[in-house]
Amino acid sequence: KPHLRTRSFGRRMQYQECVPSTQLLAHEWAKEGAEEGSLVITEEQTDGKGRMNRIWHSPPHSGIWMSLVLRPPIPVTEAPQLTLMASVAVTRTLRRETGLDVTIKWPNDLLVGGKKICGILTELRGEQDRVQYVVLGIGINVNVTPDFLPKELESIATSLAIEGGRTFQRPLLIAAILKELEEVYEGYLDHGFEPIRILWEEAAGMLGRIITAQTPEGPRRGEAVGLASSGALLLKTEEGTLPVYSSDIQI
Numbered sequence: 537k538p539h540l541r542t543r544s545f546g547r548r549m550q551y552q553e554c555v556p557s558t559q560l561l562a563h564e565w566a567k568e569g570a571e572e573g574s575l576v577i578t579e580e581q582t583d584g585k586g587r588m589n590r591i592w593h594s595p596p597h598s599g600i601w602m603s604l605v606l607r608p609p610i611p612v613t614e615a616p617q618l619t620l621m622a623s624v625a626v627t628r629t630l631r632r633e634t635g636l637d638v639t640i641k642w643p644n645d646l647l648v649g650g651k652k653i654c655g656i657l658t659e660l661r662g663e664q665d666r667v668q669y670v671v672l673g674i675g676i677n678v679n680v681t682p683d684f685l686p687k688e689l690e691s692i693a694t695s696l697a698i699e700g701g702r703t704f705q706r707p708l709l710i711a712a713i714l715k716e717l718e719e720v721y722e723g724y725l726d727h728g729f730e731p732i733r734i735l736w737e738e739a740a741g742m743l744g745r746i747i748t749a750q751t752p753e754g755p756r757r758g759e760a761v762g763l764a765s766s767g768a769l770l771l772k773t774e775e776g777t778l779p780v781y782s783s784d785i786q787i
C-alpha cells in the first residue's frame with residue numbers, strides 16, 4: 537500500500553496468505569457490493585483458475601495472484617475488450633519496470649521469449665445485457681524459480697526472474713500495474729476502445745506472423761494483421777480477412 541498512487545484501484549484490498557482462488561473471493565465480494573477497484577490478493581492459490589477450465593499454477597511468495605472488481609457501464613457484448621485493455625496495461629508496465637521484451641499473444645497471454653509469463657482471466661456477471669461487474673484476474677510469474685515449475689510447464693512457461701536473471705519486488709510491480717491499469721481503464725471509459733486497439737497493436741508481438749486459429753469452423757491459417765474494434769483478431773487468409781473470436785491460436 538505505501539507504493540500505491542491510484543485513485544481507486546487497490547484502495548480497498550483483501551490480502552490473504554493462501555486461498556483456493558482470488559477469483560472466487562472477488563466474486564463473493566462483488567456480489568456483496570464491493571466497489572470498483574476492490575482488490576483481492578494472495579501469496580498462494582491452491583486452486584488457481586486459468587481460462588477454459590485450466591489450472592493456474594500459483595506457488596507461494598513468488599507470483600502476483602490478484603483479482604480486481606470493475607463495474608464498467610458497458611454492454612455485455614463489449615466485455616471482451618476489458619481483457620485486451622488489461623493485457624495492454626500489464627504489458628506496458630512490465631516492459632517499463634523490467635526492461636524485458638514482453639509481447640501479447642492474442643487474446644490475453646503475455647509472453648517473454650515465446651513462453652508464458654502472465655495470464656489474464658476476465659469473468660463477468662451481467663444483468664440483462666448490461667455488465668453488472670467484472671472480476672479481472674491477473675496472474676504473473678514474478679520470482680518463480682525453475683524448480684517451482686512443474687515439468688510439463690517447463691517448455692511453455694517462464695518467469696520474470698528466470699528471464700531477467702534477478703528477482704523483482706512484487707509490491708512495486710503491483711503498484712505500477714494498478715496505476716497503469718487505472719489510467720488505461722479511465723481512458724477506455726472516456727474514449728472507447730479505439731485508443732486501446734492502437735496500443736494493443738503496438739504491444740502485440742504477433743502482427744505480421746502466420747498463425748493457425750482453431751475456430752468453430754475448423755482450423756484457419758493466415759497472417760495476423762490487426763485487431764478489430766470488437767476485439768476480434770483479424771486473420772488474412774486465402775478466403776479474405778476473417779475476424780477470429782474466442783479460440784486458441786498457434787504461432
Ligand code: BTN
Nearest residue numbers: 557584585586587602655673675
Ligand atoms: C490464463 O492464462 O488461463 C488465465 C490465468 C489467470 C490466473 C489468475 S491468478 C489470479 C486469479 N485467480 C485465479 O484463480 N486465476 C486468476
